[in-house]
Amino acid sequence: MTATTVGPTTTTTGNGPGPAPAAEPAPGRRRRGLPFSGWHLLLAPLALLFAIPLIWLLLSSVMSDAEINKFPPALWPSGIHLDGYRYVLGNAMFPRWFLNSLIVSVVAVASNLLFGALGGYAFARMRFGGSKILLMLMLATMAIPFQLTMIPTFLVMKRLGLIDTLGALIVPSLVTPFAVFLLRQFFLSLPRELEEAAWIDGCSRLRVLFTIVLPLSRPALSTVAVLTFLTTWNDLTWPLIAINHDTQYTLQLGLTTFQGQHHTKWSAVMAGNVITVLPVLLAFLGAQKSFIRSITSTGLKG
Amino acid sequence: MPPTPAPLTVAPTPAQHSLRRARRRESMTAWAWISPSVLIILGLSVVPVIWSLLLSFQANDLVTPSRWVGLDNYRALAADPHFSEAVRNTLVYTVLYVPLSLAGGLLLALALNRRIRLVGIYRTLIFVPFVISAAAQGVLFSFILDPEFGAANSLLSRIGVSAQGFLTDPKQALLVLVAITLWSGTGFCVVVYLAALQDVPQSLIEAARLDGAGRLHLLRHVTLPTLAPVSVFLVLWQIIQSLQVFDLVYVTTKGGPLGSTTVIVYFIWEQAFKSFTAGYGASAAYVLAVALCVAGGVMRFVSGRAARREEGAAR
Numbered sequence A: 001m002t003a004t005t006v007g008p009t010t011t012t013t014g015n016g017p018g019p020a021p022a023a024e025p026a027p028g029r030r031r032r033g034l035p036f037s038g039w040h041l042l043l044a045p046l047a048l049l050f051a052i053p054l055i056w057l058l059l060s061s062v063m064s065d066a067e068i069n070k071f072p073p074a075l076w077p078s079g080i081h082l083d084g085y086r087y088v089l090g091n092a093m094f095p096r097w098f099l100n101s102l103i104v105s106v107v108a109v110a111s112n113l114l115f116g117a118l119g120g121y122a123f124a125r126m127r128f129g130g131s132k133i134l135l136m137l138m139l140a141t142m143a144i145p146f147q148l149t150m151i152p153t154f155l156v157m158k159r160l161g162l163i164d165t166l167g168a169l170i171v172p173s174l175v176t177p178f179a180v181f182l183l184r185q186f187f188l189s190l191p192r193e194l195e196e197a198a199w200i201d202g203c204s205r206l207r208v209l210f211t212i213v214l215p216l217s218r219p220a221l222s223t224v225a226v227l228t229f230l231t232t233w234n235d236l237t238w239p240l241i242a243i244n245h246d247t248q249y250t251l252q253l254g255l256t257t258f259q260g261q262h263h264t265k266w267s268a269v270m271a272g273n274v275i276t277v278l279p280v281l282l283a284f285l286g287a288q289k290s291f292i293r294s295i296t297s298t299g300l301k302g
Numbered sequence B: 001m002p003p004t005p006a007p008l009t010v011a012p013t014p015a016q017h018s019l020r021r022a023r024r025r026e027s028m029t030a031w032a033w034i035s036p037s038v039l040i041i042l043g044l045s046v047v048p049v050i051w052s053l054l055l056s057f058q059a060n061d062l063v064t065p066s067r068w069v070g071l072d073n074y075r076a077l078a079a080d081p082h083f084s085e086a087v088r089n090t091l092v093y094t095v096l097y098v099p100l101s102l103a104g105g106l107l108l109a110l111a112l113n114r115r116i117r118l119v120g121i122y123r124t125l126i127f128v129p130f131v132i133s134a135a136a137q138g139v140l141f142s143f144i145l146d147p148e149f150g151a152a153n154s155l156l157s158r159i160g161v162s163a164q165g166f167l168t169d170p171k172q173a174l175l176v177l178v179a180i181t182l183w184s185g186t187g188f189c190v191v192v193y194l195a196a197l198q199d200v201p202q203s204l205i206e207a208a209r210l211d212g213a214g215r216l217h218l219l220r221h222v223t224l225p226t227l228a229p230v231s232v233f234l235v236l237w238q239i240i241q242s243l244q245v246f247d248l249v250y251v252t253t254k255g256g257p258l259g260s261t262t263v264i265v266y267f268i269w270e271q272a273f274k275s276f277t278a279g280y281g282a283s284a285a286y287v288l289a290v291a292l293c294v295a296g297g298v299m300r301f302v303s304g305r306a307a308r309r310e311e312g313a314a315r
Helices: A039-061 A083-090 A094-125 A131-141 A146-159 A166-173 A177-189 A193-200 A205-216 A218-234 A237-242 A251-261 A266-286 A288-301 B013-043 B046-055 B072-079 B081-112 B119-131 B134-144 B151-158 B173-198 B202-210 B215-226 B228-243 B247-252 B264-274 B278-314
Strands: none
Touching: A039 A266, A039 B081, A039 B119, A039 B134, A039 B173, A083 A094, A083 A266, A094 A131, A094 A166, A094 A177, A094 A205, A094 A218, A094 A251, A094 A266, A094 B013, A131 A177, A131 B013, A146 A166, A146 A237, A146 B046, A146 B264, A146 B278, A166 A218, A166 A237, A177 A218, A177 B013, A193 A205, A205 A218, A218 A251, A218 A266, A218 A288, A237 A251, A237 B247, A237 B264, A251 A266, A251 B134, A251 B247, A266 A288, A266 B119, A266 B134, A288 B119, A288 B173, B013 B046, B046 B278, B072 B278, B081 B119, B081 B173, B081 B228, B081 B264, B119 B173, B134 B151, B134 B173, B134 B247, B173 B228, B173 B247, B202 B215, B215 B228, B228 B278, B247 B264, B264 B278
16 A cells, blocks of 8 residues: 555646655745645645555555554564464465355446446437336335345345356345446437447448447447446345355455454454455445546446 | 437428338337346346245245244334334444534545645545445454454553453444444545535635625635535435444444444344344344435435525526
8 A cells, every 4th residue: 555656646736756856836835934735734644544454454464463462552563473364374365265256246347337327228218118217116126225126136136046056146246226227317418429330331230339329439438347346246245145154255355354263363364354355445446537537427426 | 318319311292111111120129228227137136125025024934935924023012122223223323423524525625625635545535435345344354443452452562551352342342343334335425525625616715706705705705605416415425324334343343242233234234144033034124224215315305405406596
């Protein structure tokens, strides 16, 4: 969680970290004495406050068992000890859980993109009986809290024989109303002339969607991908209900159980925690703009 | 949205027939394309919603066939001290978390909304906890706040404060959970407010400046009013989130100590999947759903009125 790799969050920031440019006569800067804006005195400690728990997570994951179990505990590791990582990768089932989480998330992302695009496009551009009612029904399901559906969904999955398999995690996340609706809205905002020209040239609907519409829809597709990945990777409630056997755990469920069983092996628990958090963290730092846009787009239109 | 015109050129009478055929083909394509979504979304939401309602009138242990008990579940719920405690805990959590996260988010967003060096890093650091899963947060803070081995007590002892129980202390546990969620959830409010601040019309600010408005004046009469719709959205969103809090509680306290952090969803989960009284759990879920519905309705009403008032003021 080093801060140095981070770029500007939104469009407003100019130069990132680096040597200070030669004193530019900025109109906004009128503080005497300080070589930098006074806001740093407020913002830097606040930002640090938010970062400290994550820094501590990283530090404690590389402490030795002796260091971490000292009283009072050490606040800084004496060196980089990889005992914790060795333990979770060797003795525990973290690699398996990682793979399970990856399978579930990747399938969910891919199928949300596919079914969301197909459904969203049909709702945006095709005329068929019942489309309005269906769309409204789908929208309405977004307001249904998960707690209301989780018990029957469990019973459905049990009847399908999927409980205790990754299938139970995959099936309910195959497509969300959010993906369908968001892509529909985006498709509606595209000019239809291009598609019409392609139809007249005799292109099939499917080809128009895949060769013309989807390449223009990158921002919306990335929003769907980002949010689907975030929610499936981070979910705990549903895996907790649908999975009993530890070979089928996701990382979130595995980490939680592992912590319950290894109260005293904190460095291993923290190493497992780093492994759980890292993919989302890397995805976020790598595609920060897309993340922020996804979250604000849902926020502001909600 | 206007009804979509058929993508074909206007056809004279002989082509009428083929037009109808094209329509039918379009309709069939459309159904083929939406059927996966319809099947999964409606099948796993509309059906369960009705099933849940039926369950809430039954005694069900998730294994054997269920038995019709009428309103007994709801009656039992009304009399159950554990449920009323769960409701109370959830409300306390919500009442603390929602205003604090909004106020904190607004203040941070106002501070971050300027072109200074490093501001991108500050924003990133404040937002990053939001993408961390509740499970990871719970595990991390269980360690930091561990009464014996945790860093928090170690720091406190260095400045001469006696060791605290944190998540193991019935008086503190719920407050600690609020604090953890503030750490991870405030960033969301910051990001939404920052995006809204970009939309404050620059012309309005210029005009107010020309009229001699000071900074505070500008904030109160120009910036804050334009943030009102976003604030309404955030209030609703955060209320929904906090009424549904579960993962963090499961990971850190399992509803304890002494039931001090049993929230509604934890109660539902416990009834349905631990005690195997699924009908009872379903009735509690319905109570929660109705509460969420009411919250949504009230907010919609308020925001509608606010929007109308704003429109009136603009005119």
